[in-house]
Structures are given as C-alpha cells and as structure tokens.
Amino acid sequence: MRRSLTLLLVLPVLASCTSVVPGSPTAGTALEQRGPAGAVPAGLERFYGQRLGWEDCGDYATTGTTRSQYRNKKSIECARIEVPLDYTEPDGRTIRLGLLRQKATGDRIGSLIINPGGPGASGMSAAAGLGARVAKTPVGERFDLVGFDPRGIGASQPQVRCLSDGERDAERLDVDIDTSPAGIAQTEAENKAFAEKCAASTGVDVLAHVGTRDVVRDLDVMRSALGDEKLTYLGYSYGTHIGAGYAAAFPGNVRALVLDGAVDPTQDQVESLIAQAAGFQQAFDAFAAWCAPRQDCALGHDPAKANQAFRELTLPLAQRPVDVGSRKLSYSDAITGAIQAMYSEELWGPLNTGLTELKNNRGEVLMALADSYFDRDQEGKYGTITDAFTAVKCVDEPRVTDRAVLDDVARRYRAAAPFMDDGQPPAGVLDSCAFWPVPPSVQEAKPVAGLPPTLVISTTGDPATPYRSGVNLAQALGGGLLTYEGNQHTVYLQGNECVDPIGHDYLITLKLPAAGTVCS
Structure with missing residues (x-):
C-alpha cells in the first residue's frame, strides 16, 4: 500500500470547583469544573461547561511508549473530554478525547495546549515527554501544560x-x-x-469527522472547559495546521499561538508533497x-x-x-x-x-x-x-x-x-x-483578520516542512517569524538557548521578537 499524497453567547467564567469523589466516576478521580469560559456557541453549552475528571494516567496508555511515560508519574494527571461526533448534530452521538495535564508550578496564566503533529501523533505523549523540561522553565511556572489526543487517536475513544x-x-x-x-x-x-x-x-x-475542521472545534471546547477565555496554543508540524485553522475559525478566541515547523497555507497537496x-x-x-x-x-x-x-x-x-x-x-x-x-x-x-x-x-x-x-x-x-x-x-x-x-x-x-x-x-x-468511503471536507483558505500577534518558528534545514512554509504562514497570519538555522524538524522547547527564551517570553508577555531575528 502506498501512503496518501499528506450565534455566540458570552458567558461568565465560573470559579474553579475541585472535589475528590470516591467512586464517581472512579475512585481517586478529581472532578473539576472551570468552564464555561469566554465565547460559547449556542447549543454547545453542556460541552463547553462540562466537568473534567482528572485521575492517574496509567489507564490512558495505549502503547509501550505511553505505558512507560505515564506509569507512576505523579506530576501528570489525565482526563477525557466529551465532544459531539458531528457538530451539526450536537444532540447526537458523542466521542471522548484524551487529555494529559502537568499543572503550573507558580502564578498561573492559564493552559498551554500542545499538539505535536502527524496528523496522528499523540499530544498526551508529547506533553508527558516534554513535562520535566518544561517544568523548569518560565512557561512551566505560568502555564498548565496540556496535551490532547485528537479524535480517533491514542487514548481518544473511539480510535481510528x-x-x-x-x-x-x-x-x-x-x-x-x-x-x-x-x-x-x-x-x-x-x-x-x-x-x-x-x-x-x-x-x-x-x-467522516476525523479531519482538522472538527479538531479545531474540539480545541475550542477544550479551551473553555479548561477555564481559559482565550486559547494559548503550541503546535508543531501538522499541529500548525490545526493552529492556523483555529485562528481562521475563532480569531477572537486567540490569546497566543506558537506554530513551529509550519504547514504552508498557500500550497495544495501536490505542491506540498x-x-x-x-x-x-x-x-x-x-x-x-x-x-x-x-x-x-x-x-x-x-x-x-x-x-x-x-x-x-x-x-x-x-x-x-x-x-x-x-x-x-x-x-x-x-x-x-x-x-x-x-x-x-x-x-x-x-x-x-x-x-x-x-x-x-x-x-x-x-x-x-x-x-x-x-x-x-x-x-x-x-x-x-x-x-x-x-x-x-x-x-x-x-x-x-x-x-x-x-x-x-x-x-x-x-x-x-x-x-x-x-x-x-x-x-x-x-x-x-x-x-475512501467518505468525501473530503476541505476548508477553503481565507484571510484571517482580528488576530493578536502570533509567532511562527521556521528552520532553514527542516526536511518535512521547508523553511519557506513558515515564511508564508507568518505572512498569512500577519504575525512574527523567528528563523532557526539548523537541520531538524521543529526546535522550540528542545533546549536551544536562543529559541527557547524567545518562545517563553512571547507566551508569557505576548511580545514578539524583532523582525529578522535569527537563532542558530
């Protein structure tokens, strides 16, 4: 087999309510309600304001890698969030997505939701893998690090x-x-x-409903249920496509976007390949x-x-x-x-x-x-x-x-x-x-207006998402571009002494680096 050619209601923020309820839904689960927060689409209130049951991550592991990552690790906790399978039928079938969280160690700003790309990669695994490193940074002090498994993937139910x-x-x-x-x-x-x-x-x-169009909707549900009026997001590789899709669908709900290893919004799949x-x-x-x-x-x-x-x-x-x-x-x-x-x-x-x-x-x-x-x-x-x-x-x-x-x-x-x-x-x-048994649900690329400053990071020797892709995405979003001179795919939060502080500063203060900034 050859692979494939690759009306709003504004509701008040509710105070966080956390309680440990033995046996509900499982012993040792902490039920927490932080939403609804920010803008909530009509008819989806129960999803945006749902309680999340945080618990040990052991039962969320689906591979040898995640079993090793999650086993007896007290610094992380996991939950599942319920979303509609089809957002045009919110009263119909629902599915559940896996979440993994490492809490902020200091004065919390909110959640930093991450996706590592693929499509198909586990955000829960990515967050667990980055957790120890992130905890020692200003970002780990100010943000809960939250990784999610998109619909159909990893600990989400059902799986593709x-x-x-x-x-x-x-x-x-x-x-x-x-x-x-x-x-x-x-x-x-x-x-x-x-x-x-x-x-x-x-x-x-x-x-029919595993595409980016629906993942973007899921991301907005997560934002609200986690208690954030605005989204703070880190996307790598295909994760930049999710982030750009979110910016187009919910520009008013964006606080900060770091998009590292960008998918080019100006290319069709043939030219991208x-x-x-x-x-x-x-x-x-x-x-x-x-x-x-x-x-x-x-x-x-x-x-x-x-x-x-x-x-x-x-x-x-x-x-x-x-x-x-x-x-x-x-x-x-x-x-x-x-x-x-x-x-x-x-x-x-x-x-x-x-x-x-x-x-x-x-x-x-x-x-x-x-x-x-x-x-x-x-x-x-x-x-x-x-x-x-x-x-x-x-x-x-x-x-x-x-x-x-x-x-x-x-x-x-x-x-x-x-x-x-x-x-x-x-x-x-x-x-x-x-x-394929279902038709594609292709979203037409449209200009994005009303965004706050966003940060795109692009690497000169990136094999999977070539450097020019990041230049084009930064231009499309009207955001800042940070260039990294190197041979690898993505770089932020990997220990680079130039890139990491710039990314940290942006996520915390929303300050972009000077135009033309280059790291190596």
Whole structure:
C-alpha cells in the first residue's frame, strides 16, 4: 500500500470547583469544573461547561511508549473530554478525547495546549515527554501544560484503527515499487482494501469527522472547559495546521499561538508533497556532507556520489530483505528508517551505523528507526499514528484521481528526491484516499483578520516542512517569524538557548521578537 499524497453567547467564567469523589466516576478521580469560559456557541453549552475528571494516567496508555511515560508519574494527571461526533448534530452521538495535564508550578496564566503533529501523533505523549523540561522553565511556572489526543487517536475513544499489528508488519514487507500495469493494479487493489478495512474497523461516521475542521472545534471546547477565555496554543508540524485553522475559525478566541515547523497555507497537496521531497533531499545532502569526512562513512567520502551509494545499498532489499531476528528489513523499511533520521542531526550517527550494518547484511538499526517512525513498540504493538494519518489526510485534502497528474507527481517527486529513486519508471498510483468511503471536507483558505500577534518558528534545514512554509504562514497570519538555522524538524522547547527564551517570553508577555531575528 502506498501512503496518501499528506450565534455566540458570552458567558461568565465560573470559579474553579475541585472535589475528590470516591467512586464517581472512579475512585481517586478529581472532578473539576472551570468552564464555561469566554465565547460559547449556542447549543454547545453542556460541552463547553462540562466537568473534567482528572485521575492517574496509567489507564490512558495505549502503547509501550505511553505505558512507560505515564506509569507512576505523579506530576501528570489525565482526563477525557466529551465532544459531539458531528457538530451539526450536537444532540447526537458523542466521542471522548484524551487529555494529559502537568499543572503550573507558580502564578498561573492559564493552559498551554500542545499538539505535536502527524496528523496522528499523540499530544498526551508529547506533553508527558516534554513535562520535566518544561517544568523548569518560565512557561512551566505560568502555564498548565496540556496535551490532547485528537479524535480517533491514542487514548481518544473511539480510535481510528485500520490494520491489525500483524497486518501492519505484513504491509511493511510489501514493497509496491512495480509500476507495470499489473503492478499498479495490484497496488491499487491493496489501497482499496485498506480503505474498506478502515471503514469496517472504525465506522464510516467516525471517518467522516476525523479531519482538522472538527479538531479545531474540539480545541475550542477544550479551551473553555479548561477555564481559559482565550486559547494559548503550541503546535508543531501538522499541529500548525490545526493552529492556523483555529485562528481562521475563532480569531477572537486567540490569546497566543506558537506554530513551529509550519504547514504552508498557500500550497495544495501536490505542491506540498514536492516541496517536502526537496526538503528531505536537502537534509540527505547535509547528512552526506557530514558523513563524507568520517573514516567510517557508509556512503563513501564524496558527497556528490552519496545518492548513488545509498541506492546501491538499499535497492537490493526490494528483492532480498535482510533477516532481523524473526522479522525482515524490507526496502521500504530502509527508506523509512532513513527518512526518520532526516528529522534530526542527532539521528545521523545511527543512520550511518545502520547503513554500515546493511553492508554486512544486517538491519537492526534501520529496523529500529523504521519502527520508531511507525510507532511500533518492542512487543510488536502499533500505535494509531499511521492509520490516523491516512484517515485525516483523506478528509482534509481533495482527491487526486487524474492519472496524468499522478504520473507527473511521481516524476517530479523522483527528480526532487533522487536518493529515494527506486529505479522503476515513474507512474502514478491511486492511493487509499481515492477509494475512501467518505468525501473530503476541505476548508477553503481565507484571510484571517482580528488576530493578536502570533509567532511562527521556521528552520532553514527542516526536511518535512521547508523553511519557506513558515515564511508564508507568518505572512498569512500577519504575525512574527523567528528563523532557526539548523537541520531538524521543529526546535522550540528542545533546549536551544536562543529559541527557547524567545518562545517563553512571547507566551508569557505576548511580545514578539524583532523582525529578522535569527537563532542558530
């Protein structure tokens, strides 16, 4: 299977009311009501003013990673918030979203709600992972750090789930690079079957409402239920798309937005895909330049020959996967492992080790990198990120079914990222979204007016969301731009002594950095 081409009523703020009620809904749960706060759409009052039951996070873990993060950790607490499945029918079916909170340690301003991107990544896991670092900062002193699992994802109920763990392992071994008519027909049949499995396992009604349009509405419910008249939000990668969508839908409800690793609001999905391919090639070229002077460089000592050296190492896997214990490293896994390593310079060393292993018919490190990308734990259990990624993209973006366009995209993609060229004639394939059981709910991009100052952070060597995307988003929102010179995907709250203080100061004081500010 190939992946997808990526009237208001103003109500008073109620005083916070917290009580521990044994056995209601579970022993040790702290019931808290801080909303409704700020603007509340008519007919949604019960959602905006609902009580939240905060409790130990252990039962909210859904993967090996989150079990480790949440186990016996007293600094965090979790809850679920109820929202309508379909906001046009607020009295109909409801769903529940997972929340994780680390409380402010000092004079609290409000909540800082975060989303790490994907689409499909867990905001609860992201908040838990950032918690210890954030607690020691001015932001941790002034804000509750709140991560949420968007609808269909992680601890939210129900989950988007399309493939079983075994089916996901098998799908990774299915290389799907044959672009002959028979090969294309086989791949498209698999993509159609995947869409059908998603519908059967998740439900068509849920799939129709997992897109960003509905996540933005959920975010406003969270804002109110957490007791904040205005939203303070940190979004990474696809999370910037959520933030920009919120700004367009609720400009008057925004206090502060930090958007790091921006999705470009001016590009359609085809141009975004090609720009991303070029971004990964730029990152690969930087890796090759870093590797070349090393005595142990797996790609040799001439960066100009690195594309060919990489292809010569990985392409044989298409015919002869390498044994890794009871599993096999496929060609697609090797490419995925390399892509994972492009997200951060810290992974360049492991990538070089993995490619060196491959020379010796071993694949442990590349398999570990691919497993990390797919959120597969050591027990063989997968998180929801891959299934949710496809589900969200299929309702967020128009379907591309014109084969001439698909053929052109395949050609342009190979030209933009030659290190990933599999050597087959370029040909487009209908992806799973072409067979999706519900139509897309694409939101037309509109100018945003009435926003307070917003902060976009963009990294010059970002492979997944190229630098220009951040420039364009900052212009679209009329906000400030902070440039980081580096090779990685996102940077705020990762310990950079230039970026972090600027972000902290903005979130607390709403002061933007001077125009043209650059960090490195």
